[in-house]
Amino acid sequence: MNWINSVVRPKIRSFLTTKRDVPDNLWVKCPETGQMVFYKDLEANQFVVPGSNFHMRVGAPARMKMIFDGGEFTKVQVAQTAIDPLKFRDGRRYTDRLKDAKADTELDDAVLIGEGQIQGLDVVVAAQDFRFMAGSLGMAAGEAVIAGMLRAVEKKTPFILFAASGGARMQEGIMSLMQMPRTTIAVQRLADAKLPYIVVLTDPTTGGVTASYAMLGDVHIAEPGALICFAGPRVIQQTIREQLPEGFQRSEYLLAHGMIDMVVHRHQLPETLGRICRLLMTSKTMGKAVVETPAKKMNGKPYVNGAAVDGKTIEAAVRTGPGSGVIEAEPVPPSERFEARDKARRDPDVTQRPAGKDQPRS
Amino acid sequence: MERTPPPRTYLDFEKPVAELESKVAELRALEDEDSGVSITEEIKKLQQKAEAALIETYGKLTPWQKTLVARHSDRPHALDYIASLIEDFTPLSGDRYYAEDAAIVGGMGKFRGRAVMVIGNEKGSDTESRLKHNFGMAMPEGYRKAVRLMEMAEKFSLPVLTLIDTAGAYPGIGAEERGQAEAIARSTACCLKLGVPLISVIIGEGGSGGAVAIASANRILMLEHAIYSVISPEGAASIIWRDSAKKEEAATAMKITAQDLAGLGVIDTIITEPVGGAHRDRTRVMRATGDAIAKALAEFDGKSPDEIRAQRHDRFLKIGRSL
Numbered sequence: 137m138n139w140i141n142s143v144v145r146p147k148i149r150s151f152l153t154t155k156r157d158v159p160d161n162l163w164v165k166c167p168e169t170g171q172m173v174f175y176k177d178l179e180a181n182q183f184v185v186p187g188s189n190f191h192m193r194v195g196a197p198a199r200m201k202m203i204f205d206g207g208e209f210t211k212v213q214v215a216q217t218a219i220d221p222l223k224f225r226d227g228r229r230y231t232d233r234l235k236d237a238k239a240d241t242e243l244d245d246a247v248l249i250g251e252g253q254i255q256g257l258d259v260v261v262a263a264q265d266f267r268f269m270a271g272s273l274g275m276a277a278g279e280a281v282i283a284g285m286l287r288a289v290e291k292k293t294p295f296i297l298f299a300a301s302g303g304a305r306m307q308e309g310i311m312s313l314m315q316m317p318r319t320t321i322a323v324q325r326l327a328d329a330k331l332p333y334i335v336v337l338t339d340p341t342t343g344g345v346t347a348s349y350a351m352l353g354d355v356h357i358a359e360p361g362a363l364i365c366f367a368g369p370r371v372i373q374q375t376i377r378e379q380l381p382e383g384f385q386r387s388e389y390l391l392a393h394g395m396i397d398m399v400v401h402r403h404q405l406p407e408t409l410g411r412i413c414r415l416l417m418t419s420k421t422m423g424k425a426v427v428e429t430p431a432k433k434m435n436g437k438p439y440v441n442g443a444a445v446d447g448k449t450i451e452a453a454v455r456t457g458p459g460s461g462v463i464e465a466e467p468v469p470p471s472e473r474f475e476a477r478d479k480a481r482r483d484p485d486v487t488q489r490p491a492g493k494d495q496p497r498s
Numbered sequence: 499m500e501r502t503p504p505p506r507t508y509l510d511f512e513k514p515v516a517e518l519e520s521k522v523a524e525l526r527a528l529e530d531e532d533s534g535v536s537i538t539e540e541i542k543k544l545q546q547k548a549e550a551a552l553i554e555t556y557g558k559l560t561p562w563q564k565t566l567v568a569r570h571s572d573r574p575h576a577l578d579y580i581a582s583l584i585e586d587f588t589p590l591s592g593d594r595y596y597a598e599d600a601a602i603v604g605g606m607g608k609f610r611g612r613a614v615m616v617i618g619n620e621k622g623s624d625t626e627s628r629l630k631h632n633f634g635m636a637m638p639e640g641y642r643k644a645v646r647l648m649e650m651a652e653k654f655s656l657p658v659l660t661l662i663d664t665a666g667a668y669p670g671i672g673a674e675e676r677g678q679a680e681a682i683a684r685s686t687a688c689c690l691k692l693g694v695p696l697i698s699v700i701i702g703e704g705g706s707g708g709a710v711a712i713a714s715a716n717r718i719l720m721l722e723h724a725i726y727s728v729i730s731p732e733g734a735a736s737i738i739w740r741d742s743a744k745k746e747e748a749a750t751a752m753k754i755t756a757q758d759l760a761g762l763g764v765i766d767t768i769i770t771e772p773v774g775g776a777h778r779d780r781t782r783v784m785r786a787t788g789d790a791i792a793k794a795l796a797e798f799d800g801k802s803p804d805e806i807r808a809q810r811h812d813r814f815l816k817i818g819r820s821l
Binding site: 221222282306309317323324349352366367378394 | 680686
């Protein structure tokens with residue numbers, strides 16, 4: 137240890153030493169399998185543990201970078217809201233906690249709004265950052281969600297929301313609760329303008345966020361294994377004093393119970409979101425110049441719930457897939473498309489059947 | 499002279515009042531047995547003392563004490579208000595998807611001569627009815643029923659009255675499986691898109707999302723000693739202070755009283771309760787509530803559905819912007 141470290145007080149020390157680029161946690165442990173991953177590898181794989189496919193939590197700026205084309209987006213400014221409406225303190229002042237969260241995350245509050253393109257289509261995206269006071273919904277976060285939605289209405293673009301939140305911001309009490317109806321009004325503005333509102337539920341999405349704008353999307357997508365609920369598992373266990381079912385309140389469970397449309401691997405999100413938005417915006421973009429990406433067909437592969445792949449499919453796909461760790465959802469690249477000329481390559485039972493399925497077989 | 503009988507149960511902080519009132523009752527019994535000489539005078543004095551004590555206690559209720567009053571077992575609940583304020587009440591049941599949830603009651607009827615749809619959280623008032631109504635904690639079915647009734651009200655141009663009194667939506671496996679969050683979100687959205695006036699009265703506890711789901715109204719009225727909060731004081735104490743004993747501190751810090759909420763612009767009107775709380779004089783609190791509802795409803799007479807909807811949207815979007 138350097139002599140200066142033992143003499144100079146910590147606060148001053150931070151001025152003397154330059155900030156390190158390398159994160160403290162050079163090695164990260166997969167919470168599911170316990171395997172150790174090199175941080176750089178994890179980052180390169182969009183914070184999905186290679187091998188186990190465990191989806192780690194992602195901060196809002198990183199999320200924006202991985203979802204927009206080329207990682208490029210413009211931050212949408214959000215109007216200032218009152219800070220600390222209740223003059224709240226619980227041993228520490230709420231304003232101090234806010235300051236810390238802002239310093240740690242370099243964000244204004246828990247919701248970041250960006251606009252840019254996904255697969256060549258203009259969109260407005262909101263990303264919640266769980267690092268900022270557990271992504272909790274307070275006045276600033278609510279205002280940001282509203283601003284993002286209204287921005288999409290103004291620009292006539294789809295609105296995509298990445299939800300990640302522990303629920304209401306307790307320190308703002310009732311003002312936090314009021315964000316539920318407030319954001320819901322903005323959702324209705326989107327609906328009135330007939331613009332797609334896509335919610336991507338990530339780990340964790342709970343409480344007042346789930347019980348308002350996060351469950352009002354046109355299409356609900358979840359990342360694999362995410363906790364999505366109204367009341368948290370602990371609260372439920374304390375109330376009913378029973379063992380909770382396996383996989384309770386996880387993405388795959390919600391898919392099975394009809395609450396979401398699909399579970400999509402993080403690597404597939406830009407493609408899936410781009411496709412959904414393009415399909416839903418068809419009537420709006422007609423006559424306008426749109427960057428056309430080639431359409432993809434099902435091509436005889438099993439239909440798994442839209443672009444959805446459940447947890448098991450993902451695992452299997454990773455093991456048997458083309459090695460890259462990227463999940464192949466059912467859309468198929470043009471090269472593999474069903475064409476008459478490559479009939480021979482396919483399973484004769486499927487391909488040689490006449491096109492109409494009602495036609496009797498000879 | 500007719501007097502409201504003293505409440506069956508006293509709260510801890512009402513002890514001085516309880517002692518005085520029980521003394522008065524004792525003397526009354528004595529008086530009935532043999533007509534003593536100066537006992538009437540004594541009773542009168544004690545009576546005044548008890549009333550003074552009650553006024554003093556209720557004049558400076560802490561937020562935690564208000565929480566206890568709001569949850570008082572004798573406090574009138576939604577069905578009591580419906581019985582007193584609504585004529586021809588015709589209860590409606592079921593969400594048409596899964597089940598009937600008695601934690602949310604509702605139906606149509608006439609409020610002061612005008613056909614309305616009423617929806618309320620019902621806690622129940624004895625063990626049997628509390629179980630039936632699941633202590634006022636609704637399942638997704640309850641909120642889906644609320645949506646059904648609100649949509650029906652919209653169809654037939656009936657104003658909607660909602661009576662809020664719940665600790666919150668029920669946290670259970672079945673509730674989660676069937677989409678508690680989605681049900682609440684849809685119900686809130688339904689409130690906000692109605693073209694008919696929606697008036698909410700918080701009569702006891704306004705517990706978080708479970709309350710917002712049917713309280714996203716044009717006008718929110720609140721009884722003097724009711725509470726409305728994002729989380730119960732106990733919940734806040736254990737989450738934020740990590741010590742459930744800090745509930746009194748939490749109740750104060752969370753700003754849950756009608757007086758605080760009026761200051762923050764969250765509610766519109768405070769309905770005065772009789773001294774000692776709504777349960778001490780039901781007739782009076784019902785009348786005051788009825789008057790307040792009538793006044794709020796009258797504001798929307800002759801307004802178009804778009805105007806009514808726009809008012810509701812503005813009302814909520816404005817919240818917090820001028821703080």
